[in-house]
Amino acid sequence: MPAIQVAGNIEAEINSLLIGGNSEDANLMALDFIEELAETNVDLLAGVDEQPLNETLSNYVDFLSIVDAVLFERKNILLPRQANIFTTNYDLFLEKAASKLPNVTLNDGFDRTSAVGSRYLFSPARYFDRTYRSGNITDRIAELPVLNLIKVHGSLSWIRDADKDIRFASNGVTLSGNVSKIDPAAVRAALATRALILPNLRKFESALMERVYFDLLRLLSNCMDKDNALLVAFGFSFADEHILDIIHRALRNPTSQLLIFAYSAANVTGFSDKFAQNRNVTIVGPGTGPSIDFKSFNSILRAIVPDGGVPQ
Template identity: 50%
Template sequence: MEVIEFSDPEILAKLLERHIQSAHINFLFGSGASMPAIQLAGTVEREIDTLLARSDNDGANIKALEFIEELERQHAALSHAPLSTPVETTRNNYAGLLKSIDRILFERKNILLPRQANMFTTNYDEFFETAASSLPTLLLNDGFNRRVGSSEFEFEPELYFDRLYRSGTVYQHQSEVPTINLIKMHGSISWKRQTDRKVVFGTPETVPLTPIERLNANRVRQALSNRAVILPNMRKFESTLLDRVYFDLLRLYSNALEVENALLFVFGFSFADEHILDITKRGLRNPTAKIVIFAYSAGGSIDFEAKFSAHRNVLIIKPEVGSHLGFTELNSIFDLIGRNTETIYD
């Protein structure tokens, strides 16, 4: 394990660029990435687990629903958020990163490596999707089959293995189209469950339960069951369908770390999720794998160092004392990498 301090983004960009040129690119995002718009999910999870430990299942359901409804409220505000609001700031953060990754993939000339990057996230929010919609050249694969003639888009994880090519009209030269796979391991506010048969793409709910409706435990449970999300608490699974989807996506994450020259960037994620932590540590047995963790604070760096002290293929980037390493700093690094990549291949 190596720990370095964030000081000059140009130095870090040159360091990480060497890994990116020959790697399969992956990212892992947690709730810290959606700050300042969204409350940290870890805080909510602890509150829910505390209620469950007291056998207060109804209270835990209400807390979980409140969290999901807050995400839906923030999503509704995206379309008309003023420039200075936390919601707009967060969307711009995501858009800046997606633009840089798209540029890096577009400039990739190594035909042995896919022009793809995997964005794994445990977040339910729609910031990735909304940010991608503002980038006309970006192809975002969210795993839903948008077949022509279908009245609904069904979630099919096998679509993440698809690669798209374009060919010239004269010489039929084929070129892979850069693609970013969005893999939401805990579901999304736009996912809908059709009984226990399949997950389909839908519109996030816009009308929260009223205070009176929240007093009805059955009504709260019904509201939760309508959302195809894996709730942030110890009762991970609410149905056989979500159980299967969750493990399918965890398997995708595990497989991504096992390929040759796998590279994983971690941002806004604390590894409090034991399933993902265990899978990540197993992935580090791959001697060609490399994990780069961006620590938001010095305290966060200490926690990461304790978790990964036994692994030599982990790099932790921490902020200087008294400062933080947020999305602005992350984007400054990948923007430079994107610009440097263009220069290399010009």
């Protein structure tokens, strides 16, 4: 928000069509939804000067700079200078924001070690890499802060390569082109090129996407199993049953903590119901004040960094 409106009831509407046996209209609704997102991201990557795009991008830049400042405060090698950003969004605002922060290293999970060509393949093992820099005179090494971007529902910058691998779309986000909306086969083919977990009960259109989805969810579970793990949640409803189940299991780790920022008082009630059995969940709501939007969320995070994370 405000560049992209919230998804609303799109998943329920698509599911209703599928349950009624109307898969053709369900596919068409999914394609229209994705294409609308793609159009916004084409404008984002092209640097179109529009207020909603600029405002949203500014919030993401601020967010990444805060997380980077938190990691910078880790002065020894006992704790890795890494933060994991899990998102179910398809858009590229995080990637675009990172490109505006020269000191931020964003690891999106693609193997770019090859010096020839640009056929970068998705390799989740890359999330376990740590990056160090040494001085040219002394042997002292320092770990560089790295933000791992883990897009559990896929991305508009991902392409299915013969349905065997996922590769990075080096030419940026593209639209599906002149797809005949009255041809069900053409609509299915347009959807099949996207490496996305579609918003419906029939989430997995391919074994490849199913495998990637559960690999990334396993990564979320492993992160939460670490001692003193902290998961900060913002802008997420926990409506995805797979993710909710994993979080519930992970919270059995008594040292883990889930900190949820709720947009409104109504959201506080919903989160309280979902996590009523967990004692290691804290929900921050707006109370009688204004809603907790992205800008106010950033201001809260900024307050925990010494000197606001501003270089002295």
